[in-house]
Amino acid sequence: MLRFIARRLLFLLFLLFGVALFVFILSHLVPSDPVAANLSQSALNNPEIVAAFKEKWGLDQSLFSQLLLYFQHLLTGDLGTSIRTGRPVFDDLMQFFPATLELSIVAMVIALVLGILFGTISAIFRNKAIDHIIRTVSISGVSIPSFWFALIMLNIFSSVLGITPGPGRIDTRTTTPEGGTGLLLLDSFISGNFQLFSDVAMHLILPGTVLGFFTMGLIARQTRSNLLEVLSMDYVRTARSKGLKESAIIVKHAISNAMIPVITVAGIGFCNLLGGMVLVENIFAWPGIGQYAYLSAVSLDFPAICGVSLLIAFIYVVINLLIDILYGVIDPRVRYE
Amino acid sequence: MTLLKVEDLTIKFKSRQGVVKAVDNLNFELAQGSSLGIVGESGSGKSVTSLTIMGLLQNANTEITGNIDFDGLDLLKLSPNEMRKIRGNSISMIFQEPMTSLNPLHTCGKQIMEPILIHQKEVSKQEAKKHAIELLRMVGIPSPEQRFHEYPHQMSGGMRQRIMIAIALACNTKLLIADEPTTALDVTIQAQILDLMNSLKKKRDMSIIMITHDLGVVKEMCEKVVVMYTGQIVEKSPTELVFADPLHPYTKGLLNAIPKISNKVERLEAIEGTVPDALNMPSGCSFHPRCKYATEKCTLEVPTLFQLEDGREVKCFIYDGSEKGDDVNAAK
Secondary structure (H helix, E strand, O other): OHHHHHHHHHHHHHHHHHHHHHHHHHHHHOOOOHHHHHOOHHHHOOHHHHHHHHHHOOOOOOHHHHHHHHHHHHHOOOOOEOOOOOOEHHHHHHHHHHHHHHHHHHHHHHHHHHHHHHHHHHHHOOOOHHHHHHHHHHHHHHHOOHHHHHHHHHHHHHHHOOOOOOOOOOOOOOOOOOOOOOOHHHHHHHOOOHHHHHHHHHHHHHHHHHHHHHHHHHHHHHHHHHHHHHHOOHHHHHHHHOOOOHHHHHHHHHHHHHHHHHHHHHHHHHHHHHHHHHHHHHHOOOOOHHHHHHHHHHOOOHHHHHHHHHHHHHHHHHHHHHHHHHHHHHOOOOOOO | OEEEEEEEEEEEEEEOOEEEEEEEEEEEEEEOOOEEEEEOOOOOOHHHHHHHHHOOOOOOOEEEEEEEEEOOEEHHHOOHHHHHHHEOOOEEEEOOOOOOOOOOOOOHHHHHHHHHHHHOOOOOHHHHHHHHHHHHHHOOOOOHHHHOOOOHHHOOHHHHHHHHHHHHOOOOOOEEEEEOOOOOOOHHHHHHHHHHHHHHHHHHOOEEEEEEOOHHHHHHHOOEEEEEEOOEEEEEEEHHHHHHOOOOHHHHHHHHOOOOOOOOOOOOOOOOOOOOOOOOOOOOOOOHHHOOOOOHHHHHOOOOOEEOOOOOEEOOHHHOOOOOOHHHHHHO
C-alpha cells in the first residue's frame, strides 16, 4: 500500500512537470499581448515604459529562455510573481485557495448526501412517481449549464424570496477574522463565533448547491442504476433468505456494494466541480481560485495561469489517489502491491 | 410426522403477453428427517416452487393459490413479518451459485453470524462468533478460527458452498431447500458437498428438498422423487423405483439421457423437441408433442395424476387403470 502511494506521488512530479510545460506553451500561443493587457493606454504610448515592463517580466527574452528560467524557479519551489497583483503567485494561491476549498467541500457534501439519498430512493421506488421526479432532477443536474443555474438561483432565492444573502463569502458588514485555516466555517466554529458561522453557512448554501448540482445528478443516476443491479444479485437473495428486513438488506448489503462505482463517479464529479468553479465563483463574487484564474487569464498573467494550473493538476491527482485508496478500504478484493 | 405439506399450489405470473402458469396444482408432502428430490428441466417450475416455500416470491404480478402447511403453519397466510421469522431460521435455502451467493464485502464469519443475530435475539455477539466458528468446523472448513475472518474471494467454490450450508444451518433448521447446490461445482467437490449434506441431515434430523436436474444427485440424496414438467408433477415415487422402473415417458426419457458405463453407444438418447412456450401450451397433455407413446387422446384431454397400487403416482393415460402399462411394454 505504502509503495503504491509512493509510486503515485512520484508519478505526480512527472505529471506536474508536463502540466507546467503544456500550460506555459499554451498560454504563450494565445494571440494576445500581455503588455497591452496590463498597461494603461497612456503607458502603452510611452516606449520606455513598455521596454521597462518587458524587461522586468523577462518578456524581451526568447520563449525558450523564459521557459528555462521558469523551470529553474519551479525547482526551487518558486512559482514566480504575478504580473497583475505584483505578489508571489504562491502567496496569492494560498490566500484564495481556502475559499475555494471550503466551497468545493460544501458542494461535494451536498452532492454526495443528496445524490446517494436520491439515487437510493429512486431505486427502491423504481418507476413510481418519486422515481420519475428524482430522475428528472438528476438529468437536469447533469444538463443545466452552471452559470445559467447560478443566475436563476441567485435571482429566486436572493432577490425575489430573500431567503439567502447575495453574492460574496460573508456579509459586507462583517470582517474576515485574521489567521486560522482560512476555512471560515471551521475557523468560526473553533473560535465559537456562531454568528459568523451562520453567516458563512448561509452564504455557502447557494453557490454550494449550484456547484454541486452537476455532481449530485451524476451520483444520483449512478447510485440508482448500481443499486438496482446489486438488488438483483445472488448475495442479496441470500440476505433475504436469512430473514433480514428489506431495510437491513439495503443498508447492510446493497448500498456498500453499490457504492464502489459511485466512488469513481464522485471523483470525476469532484474534478469537474473544480472546472465549474471559475464560472460559479465569478457569479457569486467568491474570492477563490476560480475568480483568480479568470482574472489572471484575461490579463495574460503567465505565472499566475501556470500556478493555478499546477494547483488544479495537483488536486486532481491527489483526489484520484484518495479514491484509489478508498477502493482498498471498502473492497477487500482490491489490494495494492 | 409430516413436516411440510403442499396442497393444490398454483403460481401464476401476469405479464404483458398474458398469464403464465409457472406451477400448476402441485401436491406433495415431506416427513421430518426425510428428503425429497424435485427433478425437471429449466422452466419446469421447480425453483419457483422453492422460492414460494421460502416466501421469497412476492411480487405484484404473481398470483399464488393453495396451501403450504409447514409445521402447523400455513405459510401462504403468514404476514411478511411472520414469514421473515421462519426464513433463515426453521426453513433455509442454499443456492446454485456459491461464487456469487456471498456478499464480497463481508467476512464469511460475519455472514454466518447474521442469521444467528437476527433470529436469536438473546445471543450475544461473542456467543454468535463462537457458534459461527463451530458451524465452520461442522461443515468441514479447516482452521475455522482463521477462516472466520476471511472474505469469500479468498475461498474456492466448494468452500463457499460449505459457508452457504453453514449459514443455512446457523439456526434451528428443520427444512433445508437446496436449489441445484452442486451444479456449479466440479464432480469431486459435488460428492463432498452431497456427503456433507447427507451427514448433517442425519445428525440434525432435518428434512431436505433437493431441487435438481441431475438424477445422479437424486439417487445419492433422496428417498422420494417428484418429476416436474411444465409446472406439473408428472411422476411421484420412491427413488429406487424411479431408477428401476420409471413410469412416465418423460422420466424414461430423462433416464435414457444419462450415459452408462456398461453401454457402448455412439450417441445419447435425447428427448425430442423442447419445453413448450409457457404462453402457448399445447392442448391435452403438455408432454404429448415430445412423447413417443402419444395417442389422439393425449392431444385432446389432460390426464390426471393416477395412483398405482403400489402408491406411485403418474400423470399419463397409459396408466389410467384399464391398460396399466401394457402399451408402454408393447411400444418397447
